[in-house]
Ligand SMILES: Nc1ncnc2c1ncn2[C@@H]1O[C@H](COP(=O)(O)OP(=O)(O)OP(=O)(O)O)[C@@H](O)[C@H]1O
């Protein structure tokens with residue numbers, strides 16, 4: 230469990246920027262932890278006829294509840310759901326990552342484990358995030374449970390990121406190995422999650438609405454924790470309870486784009502061509518209610534709330550930040566320079582116009598969905614000087630791996646931002662950067678950044694110089710994608726964001742905190 234936020238009792242002014250940043254990150258993650266999220270999402274009302282209330286819908290319950298789930302955060306979600314549902318829950322099966330129970334136990338996160346004698350069966354599988362025999366077994370038990378339901382039953386489906394690998398049910402005659410080969414090839418050739426899951430849906434019995442069809446005529450209530458930008462319910466975990474409009478032609482286009490047509494297993498060709506001759510599956514999904522109960526935006530909203538309480542003028546830039554880390558770092562660095570120019574009271578001037586112009590150009594190039602910097606920059610420009618500023622953003626960046634170092638996209642981003650700011654110090658903006666305290670923080674909400682034990686890292690405009698004093702050359706570490714090694718060495722790991730596994734995942738979060746230095 231993420232420890233309670235430190236420093237809440239202290240006065241914000243006496244807290245360091247790092248304490249503020251940590252508090253914001255922890256609060257953001259806290260709001261999308263399984264138990265609070267489930268408790269907000271559904272309520273069991275027992276006055277009159279017992280019913281499960283989710284948003285504007287009420288589902289009558291009378292010991293007719295079944296539960297299935299798949300995904301990295303689903304064990305904690307199931308534990309919370311079981312507590313809420315009590316005796317109304319008859320039976321359940323969840324497919325969760327290999328080793329997760331031992332991990333949660335070790336981390337002292339017992340509240341995310343099911344009680345002894347639970348009615349929910351747990352299957353651990355998908356070692357290294359790849360579908361395997363255990364995940365296949367779990368998927369077939371989930372399918373069997375769904376197919377056995379009647380019109381009197383309610384199937385609660387818990388979905389989170391990682392669900393695709395944990396619910397493999399290849400359409401015969403495709404074998405698990407064949408499907409895995411196709412998805413692995415697509416991933417290694419740079420396919421997006423939308424492209425990858427479009428193919429997964431076309432080759433699966435349960436994805437792309439298959440689970441909802443299997444459960445018919447039972448009611449299906451799907452509670453979804455989103456790990457995909459924009460929260461597309463048909464893509465998250467490949468949408469097992471969402472109608473899929475994917476055509477076989479669409480799949481062929483993707484396979485052609487990644488040069489895979491000529492090496493497709495025969496079974497995959499067979500399944501795709503049979504869906505070309507029978508493109509329209511049943512479209513009636515009126516028995517299904519899909520609800521996104523946790524997302525990056527929700528986490529950012531909570532962080533905003535907390536930042537405002539601490540006294541910051543706060544803005545959420547976007548919950549859809551994507552693109553190559555080095556370009557995103559440039560965007561953040563220029564934003565920081567712009568804020569420093571503003572809080573230092575430099576109203577107008579060619580320097581600010583230049584930073585503004587560069588920023589707008591870069592933002593347009595990055596094509597971050599929904600990011601419009603024109604209004605935020607205007608608001609920042611109008612801020613009274615010396616005002617504390619907090620900019621928040623979230624999403625998922627990408628790193629083109631070139632070296633063989635150890636790191637993750639968040640640590641690499643924090644280090645790149647430090648380097649960009651260091652370079653900016655040599656320009657006209659240097660003076661204004663020097664007049665501000667700056668903290669840049671980037672972290673994965675699951676508590677694990679790439680294959681490292683850190684969730685992310687934080688940096689500032691002085692990091693490169695300070696590292697040089699310790700004999701650490703930032704550019705050398707970056708060129709080897711070795712951000713984790715860097716942050717572990719630099720100030721004895723003081724700049725690493727270490728939360729441990731959190732039990733949730735709504736992608737990554739960035740916070741920029743800026744305040745004028747006391748003069
Ligand atoms: N040395 C490295 N430096 C920077 N990034 C790295 C490095 N090694 C791996 N990564 C990045 O880490 C990610 C893979 O880690 P992880 O398994 O946590 O990803 P994921 O499953 O997409 O993450 P999540 O579960 O948070 O969605 C990829 O984005 C990859 O580019």
Ligand SMILES: O=C(O)[C@H](O)CO
Nearest residue numbers: 390391392393465466
């Ligand atoms: O499981 C998956 O497909 C990914 O995590 C996206 O949700």
